[in-house]
Amino acid sequence: MSEEVRPVDYTPDDNLVQPFLIERTGIRGRYVRLGTVLDTILERANLPDPVASLLGELVALGSLLGSTLKYDGIFTLQVKADGALKTMVSDMTSSGSLRGYVGYDAEAVTQLRQEVGDQPEDIVEWLGDGYMAFTVDQGENSERYQGMVELQGPRLADSLRHYFRQSQQINAGILVAVRRTEEGWRGGAVLLERLPDSAKGDVTDISEEDWRRALILMSSCTEEELVDPSISAERLIFRLFHEDGVRVFESQKLDSNCRCSREKVLNVVCSLPEDQVRELSHEDGSVTMKCEFCNTDYHLTPQELDALLQSKGASET
Missing domain, CATH: 3.55.30.10 (Hsp33 domain)
Incomplete structure (x- = not known):
């Protein structure tokens, strides 16, 4: 007005x-x-x-x-x-x-x-x-x-x-x-x-x-x-x-809330072939994935990664 x-x-x-x-x-x-x-x-x-x-x-x-x-x-x-x-x-x-x-x-x-x-x-x-x-x-x-x-x-x-x-x-x-x-x-x-x-x-x-x-x-x-x-x-x-x-x-x-989450990262890992996931892993067998938007790091321990891949394999059989 x-x-x-x-x-x-x-x-x-x-x-x-x-x-x-x-x-x-x-x-x-x-x-x-x-x-x-x-x-x-x-x-x-x-x-x-x-x-x-x-x-x-x-x-x-x-x-x-x-x-x-x-x-x-x-x-x-x-x-x-x-x-x-x-x-x-x-x-x-x-x-x-x-x-x-x-x-x-x-x-x-x-x-x-x-x-x-x-x-x-x-x-x-x-x-x-x-x-x-x-x-x-x-x-x-x-x-x-x-x-x-x-x-x-x-x-x-x-x-x-x-x-x-x-x-x-x-x-x-x-x-x-x-x-x-x-x-x-x-x-x-x-x-x-x-x-x-x-x-x-x-x-x-x-x-x-x-x-x-x-x-x-x-x-x-x-x-x-x-x-x-x-x-x-x-x-x-x-x-x-x-x-x-x-x-x-x-x-x-307006706000700057990113939509990334650990759950979404796990879904991305599950969508990749196992050999590709292993190529991304560190020397200790862990994997770190970074959100490109907010730079948040999501870390999976070797135990968490193994359990995730085993669960993925079981669901595919």
Whole structure:
């Protein structure tokens, strides 16, 4: 709402998705702001700054896109590439739990940092050729939805805009920023959507002038403002769009709870051939498996491993 209808909450808030509506035009939007959740995801992986920054952008973008969908399960945003960064994954559960993982060539990243610095300006330099994939998984009894788009530079957000335009016939405006601050890693992102008319198969009657105006207002937001903990989500949205009236809706809280567990690790071990499991074992016969998302180690003693493999063999006979 505009300030005349209801006072804006100026209390800073983090780790949320805040939906809103520009009332005069009907343009929908979302603002994601990440504080401790993003810092937890990036710090526990002990990543070089430019790698952490790109993964942080993917986590923020995944939160934006995942929050626009109606699903009961897991939304995954994944990048596959042939550059210094090989794989990036961000996923979000329908309850708002976020995770992130990146696989990269450490030597290639070190070389790139010497050549272009620590602030990624063009994803082509870091990712090379590749694609971005979108997956919604609602469990065994539901069909998985998947979309895919080639990477478009110079920012990850450009690939997301291209996906909206080509696959969903939606015009989208996106801003994203990730910064390491004295308090830790912070991220912010804004999404504006110009939705198609389901009856006409075309965009709504929002005029080009109104759409351009909304994009201009959004672009007036600086990257520093996007991640600033002293500005509440509602305050920032009001600051950008109050001239056209803005209504905010109930926000969704986000957290960084990983879904890994010892039970899942045991299931993975059971799914592997015994000779492959033995190849993974240490000299003392134990096995340690690490969660790629949260870096938690799961250790199986030789006795536990033998008992598990014996139980697996018995169940297969």
